[in-house]
Amino acid sequence: MQGMRIPRESPAGWLIEAPAKLNVYLDVLPRRPDGFHGIRTLLCPVRLSDTLCLRPDNALRGEVRLTIRSHHRSIDASQVPTDDRNLVTRALRGVWAARRLEAGCHVTIEKRIPSQAGLGGGSSDAAAAIVAANHLWDLRLTPEEALSVAAAVGSDVPGQLSGTANLCEGRGEQVTPAPIPAGVPCVIAKPAAGLSTAEVFSRCTPGEADGGSVTKLLAALRHGRWQKLPSLVSNQLQAAAMELCDELRMLAAAFHQFPFVAHQMTGSGAAYFGVCRSHQQALQAVAWLRARQAAWAVATCTA
The missing domain is CATH 3.30.230.10 (Ribosomal Protein S5; domain 2)
Structure with missing residues (x-):
């Protein structure tokens, strides 16, 4: 293989x-x-x-x-x-x-x-x-x-x-x-609560199958246009997960207050991630989040 x-x-x-x-x-x-x-x-x-x-x-x-x-x-x-x-x-x-x-x-x-x-x-x-x-x-x-x-x-x-x-x-x-470079610093955090994948999917309204948005995101990643990420990253399960988990809503609000390049929930939750400008910023963000809504937080990077 x-x-x-x-x-x-x-x-x-x-x-x-x-x-x-x-x-x-x-x-x-x-x-x-x-x-x-x-x-x-x-x-x-x-x-x-x-x-x-x-x-x-x-x-x-x-x-x-x-x-x-x-x-x-x-x-x-x-x-x-x-x-x-x-x-x-x-x-x-x-x-x-x-x-x-x-x-x-x-x-x-x-x-x-x-x-x-x-x-x-x-x-x-x-x-x-x-x-x-x-x-x-x-x-x-x-x-x-x-x-x-x-x-x-x-x-x-x-x-x-x-x-x-x-x-x-x-x-x-x-x-x-997909053309996502390795070594991009990021932070992942999670509230104490977890979420059931099946329950989150059951609350989600399916979208259309045009694929245009992910094509634009792939192009931005391929050319290193990080400033475009905030308008291109997307997770259609996020709204449904937020309805189910107050702690996730509060964690997302904390992410909004920190100067990440872009941020959103991953998968069906309840973890949330932010793309950072540097490894130093990632470490600062972890400390900041742990002092607020995160039960678990880690600084890492893309592999």
Whole structure:
């Protein structure tokens, strides 16, 4: 799978990073015949990652044994499922099924990405598991096969396979590389409350399928026209999420008071992000937000 990450060996097992993502743009389109909403979204990974450690154990015969560890008091490891509800389990079983392989694996996930934040932590973990499994068992999946497995696991997973920025369409399985440069400083913050993706989508009114706005945003990013970002970044789920979460509304108001280049909610929330002019400004913004509405805040940059 060209362009994808490669796990690295360690005494504990094989390690691979699973970066969080920001939705720099997100359109929700009408429901498709399969029941899923169509989407058009620009996903950008950042240098905030979970770490997966995989130890193959074929004696487990199709079983995945998950251990979750937390790196921040705001991330409750006990709330992350370790059974078949975890997307990593579904991803590994999907990869093995694609090659009719009866394998097993111990997986430890070091969680740094909060849940119910719209940062794609679970989907990124699943994408990393697909990439790692392809390498560890030498499965030689084609990009099309990897995307097929990823799409069966979840709508956000295909766009996170490469660990690079992508424009995702359809229900997320149509993936096109996007020109977002690495190293752009940003801040991500989250209130104590989380949000249910299904509930936020149920409150959202789907838009039209013209695609003109994201084309303009891609052109601005390609040419480094950062001054255009405030009028071009967009998240159609934001209004619905704000209706459901007072804490998110207050966090957004705090972002409005700081001189970010641009800012908005990511995914279905409840995390919110701002693009900064410098890494120093990002650090200042984190301290500023922690003193106000943010239960969790981090300075990072695009990956």
